[in-house]
Amino acid sequence: MNIPKVIDDVVKNNLCIGCGLCVYKCPSKALEMKWDENGFLIPVLTGNCDLIGDCITVCPFNPFPEKEVETENELAELFLKNATLTDPKIGKYLGVYAGYSEEFRLTSSSGGVATFILTDLLERGIVNHIFSVKESSAQGAHYEYAISNNKEELLATSKTKYYPVTLASVFLKIHELEGNVAIVGVACFIKAIRLAQFNEPALKDKIQFLVGIICGGVKSSFYTEYLSEKAGVPSKSCFKPSYRIKDFKSTAGDYSFGCYSNIDNKKKTIKMNPLGDMWGTGLFKSNACDFCDDVTTELADISLGDAWLDPFIKDGEGTNIIITRSTLAEKIITDGIKLKKIQIEQLPIKKLTSSLGGAYNHRQTGQSYRIKRILKTGYLMPPKRFDNDNKLAYDLRIIQFLRMNIRKMSLNVWRDERNALIFDRRMRSQLNLLKKITKLSHYRRAIFTKDFVKKIMRKIIR
Template sequence: MESMKPLVLSKVVENDLCIGCGACVQTCPSKALNVDWNSYGFLIATSNENQCDEGGSCIEVCPFNPEPGPGYKNEDGLAADFLAEAPNYHLQMGRYHALYVGYSHKHRVTSSSGGVATFVYEKLFDKGLIDHVVTVGESKPSNAHYQYKIVSNKNDLLSISKTRYHPVTLATALQEIKQLEGRVAISGIGCFIKAIRLAQDKDPVLKDKIAFLVGIICGGVKSKFFTDYLAGRAGATLDDFSNPEYRVKEPSSTAIDYGFSCTDNPSKTTKLIKMREVGDMWGSGLFKANACDFCDDVTTELADISLGDAWLKPYNQDGSGHNVIISRSNIADQILHDGLKSGELDLEYLSQEQFLASQQGSFNHRHDGMSTRLALVKGDGYVVPPKRIEKIDLPIYLKLVQRLRRHTRSRSLEVWAEYKDPVEFDRRMKVELLKLKLATRLSHAVRKAKKVSGTKS
């Protein structure tokens, strides 16, 4: 292995780039690291400096390493090693076999989108390719609602279906995997999958044990404040609710018309609020981790299969849910074809244009807006990781949107940390959100006018 200058993980934490994946914890030979909650509702790495050997193995597996040494591989470098068999490449989507849209007849009712994630786990068990699934389910007992857990029985898969917009960490699970008999599949958002690939690249035990990665296409990690805010808005008792569900579907309506629900423990009743009533929680950047603004992997490029929501007509008109799917490894593609043949999956091919359109908002923000954000934070003296995105000089009105989103993001965390009350939060965020809304509307209007007149935006 190429020797690297020891870098301290504190650079990641000090620059607010730690996403709490915990890959560093399992790699630290002197057990100096842990993952814990910070005051803004995120899980982040914590260290005991007296124990630190300064060897730098932690930073080598960090997906947001701000100062990578010569041996560090970015998404393209890792994909060349781990997904060498994929026949296609697209600058924005990475290496892949094929693009699909569809759902699992059996699982979509109990899943967040089309239930293909749960279907794939089931088939991996059936084929004898894995003995365990490491994914996110209810956390008991813990002060978190959800956490990574290990499921070793196919019949328990339903307990881990559904999307959890809640901070989680792999810190414990990655250590446990090494002790497990047999092989595992893991689900993760882009930065977690990258951390796993970096760890596999360094550790032959993990390379052998982890047989399959299910990539969850991610529009940003939310603080646990997001869950508290939604519970409060739904009318639950803030410090005594459980079982938050982020994607309560309305099969008779459209896919976007989903709700958030939770159990109010004192009254033992279910509280539900439609997401349309709380406004735009994604494009505004509310409660989002800072690191997500410096991630250019929109489609979870390093997984065997990447799964997202089909925010695309006509599929988004069906409230039962559809997945957009990118198969990247042979085995992933085979599972999909078998499912189509057996009638267990409803599946159609998607064109590149259709796929890109299904995640357009995320590409606009994460790729097109990246150089503006890099310039903004570098100007404030922060260190950020090198990105693959070419410099795009946005027009002034889009730069303004980026600046306002950054502000809304950080302000939302400060306001909730101080008041922890949804009414006060809405009151205090009103001006910020209004400014952002007006700037966004202006940018849409200018874009539309330029399109009509044939001017390049």
């Protein structure tokens, strides 16, 4: 492949994540975000390309970034100067916590800390506008980025949407807005915003705060179609999909998907657990996510995720894991604790990283194997921070291979069939194989842990 010069080269390199910052950056206004055949948003050339290549400078998956902003590490040095602590797994930080917001927990996906932080920023007058995700008014899209100017508008944007969204439309309006902005986004979107701030210093003042959503992968719109069919609503009739319906009386992981049908205006729901593993398998995921090694959204002022951890996981009302990376983020959290607006406790880093164990195994430990395979097929790869392919055990390599295959196959099969029964049947053998090998791999790793060997040695010596 030729050295990429414009964003279309990133799209052809199959690494576009749909953030849309290229659309904002294009001096000729020649790009528009459109749906591709796999249910993702991508930039499409609708005017004359000037070939200057400004678009690619803000791309989080630009294969040849400038040295000063080569990876998340360089960007963190530039943008998170007050984060005095560094950890190889979570990046630069000030504090690590777990907890929830008293006011927003029940109307949010985890502990409601994202909505708490954003409300607080508005109330303090630090920002006047929030870019976050709400129901879309556009035909053919369930959700989109929107601009909220007050608490009431903001509340309509709470909750996690496992659905492709783009920053393009809101970013095109950023300079028309009076006052400052805060933005919520997943890791690659936050990286794109940092690259835009690096290229255009005026954006550093304009965008005062970034709320980072810890992300296990961006799903295609096919994911919503599949879940809707599983819930008993034909995907074309589905509206208001809801991905994280809590069961307050159960555990945090025991949530449901639900959506309305425009046939009878009734809501149907389905528990997610019986549907199987939707995340570790790679189902319906963007290819770019397989080449993102930023597990905790390292470039945001604050990073928020789900506390998949004891004892929090037992509480169906939901709890966040929280990493503060700027003094303002740390102040909002400590003030919130003092005023009893949030119930938060400090969390050892080891506990936080154990909540994200699967993500570290896939995104950092297993990444080099995937990169090697991709490079062999002639695709290009941006510089990455983790390289341990030679140390990766054979069972883990097979797991990586199967996940890559399942990811691609799930998109192809859904595109062809659009039927959940046929989809399940066609995916079954690959998913079963992955399940079996993953189980064997767990046994193998348990046997070779130090604790296990010590136990055996003690028995022999006795």
